[in-house]
Amino acid sequence: MSAGRRFPESVYSVGSEPDARFSLANERTFLAWIRTALALIAGGVALEVLGLDLHPTFRLCASVLLVVSGCATPVLAWVDWMRTERALRLSQPLSSSMLGPILTVAVAATGALVLMAILIR
Structure with a gap:
């Protein structure tokens, strides 16, 4: 595959091919962040859906913060x-x-929101 046809072209159209080990390590780091994002989203959904006996406003804020963080990651x-x-x-x-x-x-x-939700309930 030629360098001009790889995605994203803005990355692959500059410089020269680095050692494959470094590119693969970079990709593994990216995939680790994707797993982190999935965990954040799952944690936010679980916190809200399980309806734990926590102060509802703090629980919702914590859930939203986790989901937003998971979407931005x-x-x-x-x-x-x-x-x-x-x-x-x-x-x-x-x-x-x-x-x-x-x-x-x-x-x-x-964590602070969940702690407050526990203490205020």
């Missing part, structure tokens, strides 16, 4: 994958990812 993971692959192809330093800090805040906020 694949988008951010795709952007990170493209930036990393492009940097590998151009032999440039890798940029940092915003996924870790964003999900850290989201999960900590969710």
Whole structure:
């Protein structure tokens, strides 16, 4: 397959082929973020659907935060994958990812909401 016909072309049309191990590691990282997104969405749905004996407003907020985080994660993971692959192809330093800090805040906020839901019920 020629370099001009690979998707996304904006990534594969620049630089040269990096060592396959690095590209495959980048892909594994992307897939790990996808699994994380699925877990966040499943956790948010489960929290709300199970109807646990928690304060309903806090429970709903925690559920929504998990689902929104789960929906945003694949988008951010795709952007990170493209930036990393492009940097590998151009032999440039890798940029940092915003996924870790964003999900850290989201999960900590969710935990705080669930804790408050438990204490206020």
